[in-house]
Amino acid sequence: MSESETPVTYADIAAAAERLAPVAVVTPLLSSPTLDALFGARILVKAEMLQRTGSFKVRGAYNRLVRLNTDERRCGVVAFSSGNHAQAVAWVAQTLAMPAAIVMPRRAPTIKAERTRGYGAEVILFDGDRVAMEAYARLLAAERQATLVPPFDDPRIIAGQGTVGREIAAQARVLGATPDLVLVPTSGGGLVGGTALALAHDCPGARVYAVEPEGFDDLACSLAAGTRLANAPGAHSICDALLVPSPGEITFAINSRLLAGSIAVADRHAERAMAVLFNHLKIVAEPGGAIALGAVLAGAINVNGKTVVIVASGGNVDAAMFARILSEHTVV
């Protein structure tokens, strides 16, 4: 598929960046000489937990919602999400003064449900699996004539997330750095797809990898098979933000063309990455947000002598879990 056939173009990402300028944080690209020495590489961390609502999700949500017309805004929006997309849609809806109803799994972290309510949204806790939850959200949206805001498989959402890649390229340029590798936490593939699209334009030498939790490496399996496959049921991971069962249709079309690969990482490496980010960069990552650094800690990719951009995608983690992880993982 050539870019002309892609439903998301670089121009869409540039336009999204302009729309986001007044509301989103241009999150810093952080580094630490200690981290660099530890890995024998130049490590640059894109700190998206510092984004509004604590994750990158606000980028896509805003780019989607800001273009709804007056009638659509009055009817409001419905979303289904394990948490970060939920908070982002709730906050954006509040900012744009439209009603929002969010369907969330009952097992989602308490902090994510509380925050979503805190942003003025109606939260509906749901007990079934993801397919049932999505079906319920669709029904609810139809009933209310509200707009359903999907978490990733939507060109405007992907273009919004792609602004992360555009910022990485610009910020690396200021530092005099040329990224060799870019590692991106991945669930449905909107963030990594948008980022890869932006970097293919702004930084074409960079190899972009998705990073997924073990047992939820549907993108790795799908890339290997050349077609979209779902995860086997029954797996568990603490990376609650990354548990989507299979790649999106639009995102897979982008990712199968642009990614260098996808790396599966065990939870313990994501936890250790959280402790490293705390210790060396003073930032709070949730497990799924830290997993791209986990891939490096696990030795799953050779970074020696390279310039490596790590996207740290979110920081919405309960204090009790964070305290446990700090206590269990001693970091140099």
Place this chain on the structure above:
Amino acid sequence: MSESETPVTYADIAAAAERLAPVAVVTPLLSSPTLDALFGARILVKAEMLQRTGSFKVRGAYNRLVRLNTDERRCGVVAFSSGNHAQAVAWVAQTLAMPAAIVMPRRAPTIKAERTRGYGAEVILFDGDRVAMEAYARLLAAERQATLVPPFDDPRIIAGQGTVGREIAAQARVLGATPDLVLVPTSGGGLVGGTALALAHDCPGARVYAVEPEGFDDLACSLAAGTRLANAPGAHSICDALLVPSPGEITFAINSRLLAGSIAVADRHAERAMAVLFNHLKIVAEPGGAIALGAVLAGAINVNGKTVVIVASGGNVDAAMFARILSEHTVV
């Protein structure tokens, strides 16, 4: 004292900002709608834990060391510090390829001594009080013909820290915000003094307050008395970065002219502020780094309806202490 009599001018701060541009992070000015709602104010947090070496101290240290000549660089530098200035001087010396010896109190947090060594400095752990430690550092510097880098009472150090104020003014302007109050963690007074000098020029309507730990409110007492006073001995605080016994001579001349006041805050409010910054902004603050937000949490200053800039000055805290504080302080 008029600005013409001050040993630090706005031009010195502007020049420092230019020198720092290639090495320092322009740390973000973060906000959260939840925090704003909690306090009925617009809260903007200047996240200096994201600065190189985890605190603002690198700004002053670099502005001081980069102007040493070839001979001075060969002889290297000596500093005495409880930790954040130590790390900053060590990192800057390493960056500029000069030797550094740092005298630190034996009770300093492990992480601070380890990091200082990690940046290639010789660390000398010292058992006496601060006066004895400073005398020892002076002797060591004289012996080695090295340059002594004081932690705050130096015009170039103050000008470097003042770049924090300059960035606050510029970043607030981008957000369309006009700061009413600016709260700054304070020990010897270099950060608050430099920040107040910059804001007197860039944002003259802002009232700048120092925030000190209870028992170490030497600046508050000195401001009240109109002359420099020392803390009574025997006090304790977990704010290890803020335990200087009395204001500096140069810094007090600036601060007595420019500050709206100084607020003393109990440790428990600094701890609660750490939990709030973790929860709402996803940043890691050390006790002394969080104390300015602690002043707001303690209700020590009326922020209702105001635009309030909180400087969060550092994040070098041991994991065990951070985990304990997260466990003990439940935050909304």
